[in-house]
Amino acid sequence: YYNKLIFEISKPGRVGYSLPQSDFGNYSLADLPQSLRRTAPAELPEVSELDVVRHYTNVSNKNFGVETGFYPLGSCTMKYNPKINEEMAALPAFTSLHPRQSEESVQGALRLYYELAHALAEISGLAEFTLNPFAGAHGELTGLMLMRQYHIKRGDLKRTKVIVPDSAHGTNPASAAVCGLEIVEVPSTPEGTIDVAKLEPLLDDTIAGIMMTNPNTLGIFEKEIPQIAKLVHGCGGLLYYDGANLNPLLGRCRPGDMGFDIMHINLHKTFSTPHGGGGPGSGPVGVAAALVDYLPRPRVVKHGDRYAVEGSADSLGSVSGFFGNFGVMMRAYAYILSLGKENLKHAGELATLNANYVKESLKDCYYLPIEGICKHEFVFDGLLDKSTGVTTLDVAKRLLDYGYHAPTIYFPLLFHQSIMIEPTETESKETLDEFIEAMRTVAREAIDDPEMVKSAPHVTPVRRLDETTAAKNPILRFKDLNY
Amino acid sequence: YYNKLIFEISKPGRVGYSLPQSDFGNYSLADLPQSLRRTAPAELPEVSELDVVRHYTNVSNKNFGVETGFYPLGSCTMKYNPKINEEMAALPAFTSLHPRQSEESVQGALRLYYELAHALAEISGLAEFTLNPFAGAHGELTGLMLMRQYHIKRGDLKRTKVIVPDSAHGTNPASAAVCGLEIVEVPSTPEGTIDVAKLEPLLDDTIAGIMMTNPNTLGIFEKEIPQIAKLVHGCGGLLYYDGANLNPLLGRCRPGDMGFDIMHINLHKTFSTPHGGGGPGSGPVGVAAALVDYLPRPRVVKHGDRYAVEGSADSLGSVSGFFGNFGVMMRAYAYILSLGKENLKHAGELATLNANYVKESLKDCYYLPIEGICKHEFVFDGLLDKSTGVTTLDVAKRLLDYGYHAPTIYFPLLFHQSIMIEPTETESKETLDEFIEAMRTVAREAIDDPEMVKSAPHVTPVRRLDETTAAKNPILRFKDLNY
Amino acid sequence: MYKYFPHTESDIAEMLERIGVSSLDDLYAEIPESIRFDKDYNLHQSMSEDEVRSYFKELGNLNHPLISFAGGGAYDHYSPSVIAQLIARSEYLTAYTPYQPEISQGTLQYIFEFQSMICELTGMECCNASMYDGATATAEAMLMAIAHAKKRNKVIISRTVSERVIAVVETYARFHGVVLDYIPEKEGVTDKAAMEQMLAADDVAGVIVSTPNRYGIIEDFTGFAESTHAHKTLFIVNADPSAMAVLKTPGEWGADIACGDGQSLGMPLNFGGPYVGYLAATRDLVRKLPGRIVGATKDVDGKRAFVLTLQAREQHIRRQKANSNICSNQSLMALYVTIYMALMGKRGLQEVNEKSYAGAHYLCDKLLATGKFSLCFDKPFLKEFAVRTTLNREKLLKHLEEKGFLAGIPVEGTDDALLFCVTEKRTREEIDNLVSLIEQEG
Amino acid sequence: MYKYFPHTESDIAEMLERIGVSSLDDLYAEIPESIRFDKDYNLHQSMSEDEVRSYFKELGNLNHPLISFAGGGAYDHYSPSVIAQLIARSEYLTAYTPYQPEISQGTLQYIFEFQSMICELTGMECCNASMYDGATATAEAMLMAIAHAKKRNKVIISRTVSERVIAVVETYARFHGVVLDYIPEKEGVTDKAAMEQMLAADDVAGVIVSTPNRYGIIEDFTGFAESTHAHKTLFIVNADPSAMAVLKTPGEWGADIACGDGQSLGMPLNFGGPYVGYLAATRDLVRKLPGRIVGATKDVDGKRAFVLTLQAREQHIRRQKANSNICSNQSLMALYVTIYMALMGKRGLQEVNEKSYAGAHYLCDKLLATGKFSLCFDKPFLKEFAVRTTLNREKLLKHLEEKGFLAGIPVEGTDDALLFCVTEKRTREEIDNLVSLIEQEG
Missing domain, CATH: 3.40.640.10 (Type I PLP-dependent aspartate aminotransferase-like (Major domain))
Known part of the structure; x- marks a missing residue:
């Protein structure tokens, strides 16, 4: 087990780089005033190239990726990240472009941006997209800014509240708060969907809009959505669609058609770009026609057969230094071109098939609080047998021993022992069957040998961590490690 | 531990590819006569793209490469394989070239071939190189063909014997045999070098030449080489240099200057191209001026500033379908350009430094049969303490538990318990110190707990294998596996 | 089935059976008809890998990578392989x-x-x-x-x-x-x-x-x-x-x-x-x-x-x-x-700056020497500097772009200032070529 | 020290000490002086990574990748990413x-x-x-x-x-x-x-x-x-x-x-x-x-x-x-x-051949239809076929190369026969373009 930090293999005098000889004569940094220069050099590592390569190879082996094994992480859509996307994103004809080159010299890049935006618009049933937001949460923030900008530009300044279901992702309320909106929670029915009866009284002229996911975080399709849309629009609010759960609806149902005015899409979920250990993602935001002028700058538009960069006067402003995570867009567009209209639809329905198959295969061991057909994911509320003392955390940790990533746990907050499973469409029946068997084994172990489950994992690179001390006395850099 | 074969995850109907729709009308393979078509389809796997990616990722994790850890494999020069070489070898401007394009359209590729050949000539002190041979052994064969062609073209047809030291690599005698030469072994002195006194009587007009490595497989420089060259040349024979051990001499001593007429180089050793689990390598062969006309076809030559493909009438013929392993040449040339004349020399001397350092640090635990300064490698004859019953095989297997690749064992054949260690120049003192410590630990364990060492390895993906049954009842394909 | 979906027909049938429904459509039965999407997307049909490659190549050919003398938040530094x-x-x-x-x-x-x-x-x-x-x-x-x-x-x-x-x-x-x-x-x-x-x-x-x-x-x-x-x-x-x-x-x-x-x-x-x-x-x-x-x-x-x-x-x-x-x-x-920081390390990152500094000051002096440029401010700089030009800025940029150079970026709020950047990747030859192209201008 | 060599000066000193010699030169003391190489190689000095990249790019620019209609032992089939x-x-x-x-x-x-x-x-x-x-x-x-x-x-x-x-x-x-x-x-x-x-x-x-x-x-x-x-x-x-x-x-x-x-x-x-x-x-x-x-x-x-x-x-x-x-x-x-065989599998490799067969026969028929080609032998073929041409073969090849095509390879021992190959990578458009270029010829 490799457990060194790069600093711990450093030695003065080693180098891992080569730079060209320069021949610019007598110019020297030493001519800069001493008062503007740092006094001591930064203590970066001094290592050879092989040191670096071996280090980050060995460090990588302590990680688990989609290509290592099954990753049934609910609400994260850990589907296969196709290799052709990586190949396309590495093309020098794109990677070498400076973001401030002239429009004339980046027509290919602008066209790609434009075409991807329009493909997303078609898939969503909305009028237009910006691809600038960097991630899902950033898309949410941008989307809420659009919502506010819409009301502000209409002079409708009272609308400072946004309705969020109690089952929402944590980013929803956080994004609303960053955007200066007050959160109003709407409770769920026992079936896990928005309680329309309780929504109605909340709707007045202070409501900027509602943020929803559909299917929601329980994987349940909110079938009252036409009525909700009517009610919210009726009170002058807008509907925001959190696209984190878009995958199962591909080819079946479009947010725009459901009545949503604004949405974001996580390219790193539905459109197969890699999660990269926590980014870079990409969170394009789409809007209905009435909001197009408020989209952030820069905007890529088409005049005849030329592409141009613009920004309307009514734009909400900029949310990114340049065009967003362009490299991620290249991957997502390669994916859309690869699947084409016919396979996009299959992706959605097979993701739904996989989720329901796992759900039905395990509901005799794990407690399924909400019955019925789910979409891309579903939630168990812990083990069916509550007598063992084995928690959802224990189940999750024990699954690591069996070579699986754990499902999402303790979310949504509606249940105490949530286990949220999303298999995605790229997993085979055999993989699901093996996972089902592992889940069943853990359920049996919880009865037969609860202590063993509670002390899991046993065969991972490290075992359970002391998170309390880590938070109490945070050691956040090498310099602060004491031996 | 992942232990499936790709066939075992196959299921009828799955696919892992996409091909374009074709639109050529009614042409159909079914129009071929049935008698020319296979009757049943080949039972290749049917798997999805993710299946394939996950499978070969998991399978890779059962392997150990230079980037996993230290690889002190004697006579194999397992140095770091620089990443820039891989980047250069992947350039589409080269990888997309058909080998039968016109000279005019491949001037860059021909120039690279030509320049690399001439750099190798400069490094070796020889007149010219062919890069066509695919590997070291193939280079040997080509070199011996050159030797024979030389004598044949001079009408000197009696020369059918080649002298090989008893310490030589197995490929030396095997190559000679394939080339139709009879092998005459010359014994080593107790100091491990060629016994010149015993060489002299062997030299007569039936001798085509001698094959040598220098430093030899014990890592010892054959300092009598000027005299040997004089003797062999004196009898009308040629000297062949096996370049497997060239690395330590870089910048210090050139085979051509030592008197060698022919040599091969392993680009996958001295010039840092990856071994790839057993290839592709590349075995360029260089010759002194008198042999240039005998080089194999095709030859790349330069006229003015244009590069052309030729083959002389006296050429020995072809040894390859096209130009050899061109992709490997690209890597080697990137390496030579990167190091430049100044660093090539450092590579050799630091490789020598590393070998001597390990040797001196372990000779109190392992039996060093030949004292003195070695070059890139050296040989122990097992543990110093012979009483434990722990063999060289056991030591090697135990090292695997400590995260090292084993040294080369039971070669050279001069000793019964050979342990041949070649650290290469890309390893740091810290890595060597840790390895030395592990070797010392194993020596202690051999005394304290010999059974544990004899049953090693204990923590590898698999443990010792039943090689006897494998050879007695060979199962060589999936179809023959019985469950 | 498509290469990213491992489902065989028999898999689908068995899975539907366990779920207790009879078709994939049944999995969407709860969606109100009024909002179902039952058309095909108005998108291209599935492209094979080679078609995707061709298409990206076609798009790539519409771009013109330039030798960059621009910074402004995006710097063309050396990227180790x-x-x-x-x-x-x-x-x-x-x-x-x-x-x-x-x-x-x-x-x-x-x-x-x-x-x-x-x-x-x-x-x-x-x-x-x-x-x-x-x-x-x-x-x-x-x-x-x-x-x-x-x-x-x-x-x-x-x-x-x-x-x-x-x-x-x-x-x-x-x-x-x-x-x-x-x-x-x-x-x-x-x-x-x-x-x-x-x-x-x-x-x-x-x-x-x-x-x-x-x-x-x-x-x-x-x-x-x-x-x-x-x-x-x-x-x-x-x-x-x-x-x-x-x-x-x-x-x-x-x-x-x-x-x-x-x-x-x-x-x-x-x-x-x-x-x-x-x-x-x-x-x-x-x-x-x-x-x-x-x-x-x-x-x-x-x-x-x-x-x-x-x-x-x-x-x-x-x-x-x-x-x-x-x-x-x-x-x-x-x-x-x-x-990157590990590879460049303590010394390398200093060297990057030394070389960038030298190149930037070399270019700056050469530009000033043409007589067509003057410094916006006489203040210490590292790799980036702003100069005013007597030439037509937009025409100059366009001309140099045609010659393969991204010759800085316009300083916002001015009509004659350019922000140049020189990193350690720019060779003396590239700088000299740029300056001589500028000298030939207007 | 160079990036591929992790030896610091103190490392070298300590290691030499353990070996019991005083310099790196001492490690080569046994080599007879007469055969020592004490010059510098007549080679270029060390290039940095970016210089290596530039040099390979320069060499690459001297090559002309062509759309391949050639086989003869090297086939332009689809390579999955x-x-x-x-x-x-x-x-x-x-x-x-x-x-x-x-x-x-x-x-x-x-x-x-x-x-x-x-x-x-x-x-x-x-x-x-x-x-x-x-x-x-x-x-x-x-x-x-x-x-x-x-x-x-x-x-x-x-x-x-x-x-x-x-x-x-x-x-x-x-x-x-x-x-x-x-x-x-x-x-x-x-x-x-x-x-x-x-x-x-x-x-x-x-x-x-x-x-x-x-x-x-x-x-x-x-x-x-x-x-x-x-x-x-x-x-x-x-x-x-x-x-x-x-x-x-x-x-x-x-x-x-x-x-x-x-x-x-x-x-x-x-x-x-x-x-x-x-x-x-x-x-x-x-x-x-x-x-x-x-x-x-x-x-x-x-x-x-x-x-x-x-x-x-x-x-x-x-x-x-x-x-x-x-x-x-x-x-x-x-x-x-x-x-490759795993990805293409049982069905894919058949499809490769079906498409290659169709493309090759399509091209063959179109070539014959120009009146400038005739089959060398009327025998069954898959993706490769030999035809004789009434055109000047070498001139034709050169002309098509300038247009970006590798139009087959000369059949050795003939002065008028060409071996064409069509794989599944060749599109109908590419074939049609090739044939129309040939039609315009002589």
Whole structure:
């Protein structure tokens, strides 16, 4: 087990780089005033190239990726990240472009941006997209800014509240708060969907809009959505669609058609770009026609057969230094071109098939609080047998021993022992069957040998961590490690 | 531990590819006569793209490469394989070239071939190189063909014997045999070098030449080489240099200057191209001026500033379908350009430094049969303490538990318990110190707990294998596996 | 079936049977008919891999990569070959956020190394796991100041900060209800006296400046920390991390927060992204830092290990009470720059700056020598500098573009100034060619 | 110190001290002065990574990649993106030959899969771990026949085998003392009657033929196995493995040995290499196979595992008594084609051939329709075919090259015949463009 930090293999005098000889004569940094220069050099590592390569190879082996094994992480859509996307994103004809080159010299890049935006618009049933937001949460923030900008530009300044279901992702309320909106929670029915009866009284002229996911975080399709849309629009609010759960609806149902005015899409979920250990993602935001002028700058538009960069006067402003995570867009567009209209639809329905198959295969061991057909994911509320003392955390940790990533746990907050499973469409029946068997084994172990489950994992690179001390006395850099 | 074969995850109907729709009308393979078509389809796997990616990722994790850890494999020069070489070898401007394009359209590729050949000539002190041979052994064969062609073209047809030291690599005698030469072994002195006194009587007009490595497989420089060259040349024979051990001499001593007429180089050793689990390598062969006309076809030559493909009438013929392993040449040339004349020399001397350092640090635990300064490698004859019953095989297997690749064992054949260690120049003192410590630990364990060492390895993906049954009842394909 | 979907027909049939429905359509039965999408998307049909390659090649041919003498937030530094190949390892590339630390030590460890190195470069005491880019990192720094101040909702930012950064900070400020004011510039640098006047009302939560600034000038922040701290105001410095290997760091200037874009640490230009933002602070602000933070700890066997820590700050716990909504960041790009910093190391990053400095000053002198350029400000600079030209700027840029050069970028708000940048990648030959093309002009 | 050498000055000093010498020069003290090299190499000085990139780019710009309608041993088939990325994993790329099976199961397993798939494609019973290329594999097949026959030293080879393969077989034969005779061709295929006459003397160790042959013709080997076996002669078929997904296999034709080049299994053209040879045989010839062979076995815990087996055949054991000197082979390329065969699978490789067949016949008909071409032989073909042209061949090739096409390759020994090849990568548009350029010609 490799457990060194790069600093711990450093030695003065080693180098891992080569730079060209320069021949610019007598110019020297030493001519800069001493008062503007740092006094001591930064203590970066001094290592050879092989040191670096071996280090980050060995460090990588302590990680688990989609290509290592099954990753049934609910609400994260850990589907296969196709290799052709990586190949396309590495093309020098794109990677070498400076973001401030002239429009004339980046027509290919602008066209790609434009075409991807329009493909997303078609898939969503909305009028237009910006691809600038960097991630899902950033898309949410941008989307809420659009919502506010819409009301502000209409002079409708009272609308400072946004309705969020109690089952929402944590980013929803956080994004609303960053955007200066007050959160109003709407409770769920026992079936896990928005309680329309309780929504109605909340709707007045202070409501900027509602943020929803559909299917929601329980994987349940909110079938009252036409009525909700009517009610919210009726009170002058807008509907925001959190696209984190878009995958199962591909080819079946479009947010725009459901009545949503604004949405974001996580390219790193539905459109197969890699999660990269926590980014870079990409969170394009789409809007209905009435909001197009408020989209952030820069905007890529088409005049005849030329592409141009613009920004309307009514734009909400900029949310990114340049065009967003362009490299991620290249991957997502390669994916859309690869699947084409016919396979996009299959992706959605097979993701739904996989989720329901796992759900039905395990509901005799794990407690399924909400019955019925789910979409891309579903939630168990812990083990069916509550007598063992084995928690959802224990189940999750024990699954690591069996070579699986754990499902999402303790979310949504509606249940105490949530286990949220999303298999995605790229997993085979055999993989699901093996996972089902592992889940069943853990359920049996919880009865037969609860202590063993509670002390899991046993065969991972490290075992359970002391998170309390880590938070109490945070050691956040090498310099602060004491031996 | 992942232990499936790709066939075992196959299921009828799955696919892992996409091909374009074709639109050529009614042409159909079914129009071929049935008698020319296979009757049943080949039972290749049917798997999805993710299946394939996950499978070969998991399978890779059962392997150990230079980037996993230290690889002190004697006579194999397992140095770091620089990443820039891989980047250069992947350039589409080269990888997309058909080998039968016109000279005019491949001037860059021909120039690279030509320049690399001439750099190798400069490094070796020889007149010219062919890069066509695919590997070291193939280079040997080509070199011996050159030797024979030389004598044949001079009408000197009696020369059918080649002298090989008893310490030589197995490929030396095997190559000679394939080339139709009879092998005459010359014994080593107790100091491990060629016994010149015993060489002299062997030299007569039936001798085509001698094959040598220098430093030899014990890592010892054959300092009598000027005299040997004089003797062999004196009898009308040629000297062949096996370049497997060239690395330590870089910048210090050139085979051509030592008197060698022919040599091969392993680009996958001295010039840092990856071994790839057993290839592709590349075995360029260089010759002194008198042999240039005998080089194999095709030859790349330069006229003015244009590069052309030729083959002389006296050429020995072809040894390859096209130009050899061109992709490997690209890597080697990137390496030579990167190091430049100044660093090539450092590579050799630091490789020598590393070998001597390990040797001196372990000779109190392992039996060093030949004292003195070695070059890139050296040989122990097992543990110093012979009483434990722990063999060289056991030591090697135990090292695997400590995260090292084993040294080369039971070669050279001069000793019964050979342990041949070649650290290469890309390893740091810290890595060597840790390895030395592990070797010392194993020596202690051999005394304290010999059974544990004899049953090693204990923590590898698999443990010792039943090689006897494998050879007695060979199962060589999936179809023959019985469950 | 398609290559990304492993379902055979018999698989589907068996799975439907277990679910107890008879078709895939049945899985969508609850969707009201009025909102079902029963057409085909108006999109291209499935392209095979080679068709995708051809299409991207066609698009690529519409781009014109140029030899870059432009900076302005995106720098053409040397990218070591090692990095792209290491970050492509699927264990890094295809992993999720390290919420299961037992099988995510790879990600957690490199983030810890990233935090450590960014602290070294910036002279700060703690740092988070990365931000989207330098502009949003600066906006988040502003939000930190607001959250820290509690009762103040004003932040002031120097006009010498890059206009790209200001644009994003403005957006965040407007929607978050932050009053954003501007410290005027004076001879190309922040007007310190004006800043002090603005601080006097004791209502400013934070001051934002940058170095090098939008003109490439290395600003002198002597006394800035004292002035801001005297008014209980946070001092925020947006700093190019590459340049921090040689310039006085935010830490040395007494900053409370440092932020900026890591693109200068060897990342490809990539038409503007993905890059990586960083956000670092003094130790006492650690609980105000947004986003993920990795800390060292031990496992139950006593093995050193790393974990996401201080999560109580984050959106998934605090929801609307979080200081930030950041969730996904630019983790893989943090790995990119971590490997870059490891390779370049203590000496290499200094050398990058030395060579960039020499090249930039060489170009600057040659441009001045043509007689067609004059410095906008006579202030110390590193790799970027602003000059006014007597030539027609737009015509010049277009002409040089046709010759394969990106000859700087127009300085916003002027019609005759250009911001040039020279990194260690630019050779003397390239510079001489550029200058002689300019000499031939008008 | 240089980036590939981790030695600091203090390291070197400490290491020299332990060795007991005082300088690096001392490590070379035993080399006689007369043969020491004390100059600098006449080579370029060290180039930085970016300089290496620039130099390779400069060389690359001197090449002209063409749309390939050429085969002749190197086929422009579709290469799935997955493969290059998987074989770049350093666990595969930087490993040595799997001599330590406990930590080499990765290599050993894929070789086992390679052997299995090649057996499937060729209809043979065993196969080795790979050969250098198709030409040397054929030469080794000849050596196998000689070793097997013991007292015969003649092999006969059909004139319809590719001239590139024959050239290599000739070289090996000459130096190994094998008498190599040629079976004449008749109407583009092997003259069976002539072969039978040559076999009559009972002195032939092996017969070598190929399919598709040098003209792209699918030869009919009905009766060949019976004829050769009647004379205790081995029947050796050089076969394109890609085509074997649809054509009658060496196994079905009754071959004792199959050999050929795996390049057609999706490998990049790469200016001729690295490719990968294969060599497969009937079970009773397994101990005559040269090179490495992997077999299944178990470890001491009973786990299934793989190991190099039958090593008693090999050069490192048998030395001069080995049948072959092969040591390094093309292992990583064997992995390449193994992954290719897994991805394409049972159905995909058939589809490749169906599409290639359709494209080739479409092109052929269009060429014939121009009136400027006629078929050399009216025989069945798959993706390659030879036509005579009334145009000036060399001028035509040059003209089409300028337009970006590699329009086939000249058939050796003719001055008017061209061998065209169409793979599934060629689109109808490309073919139509080629033909219309040809139509405009002379």
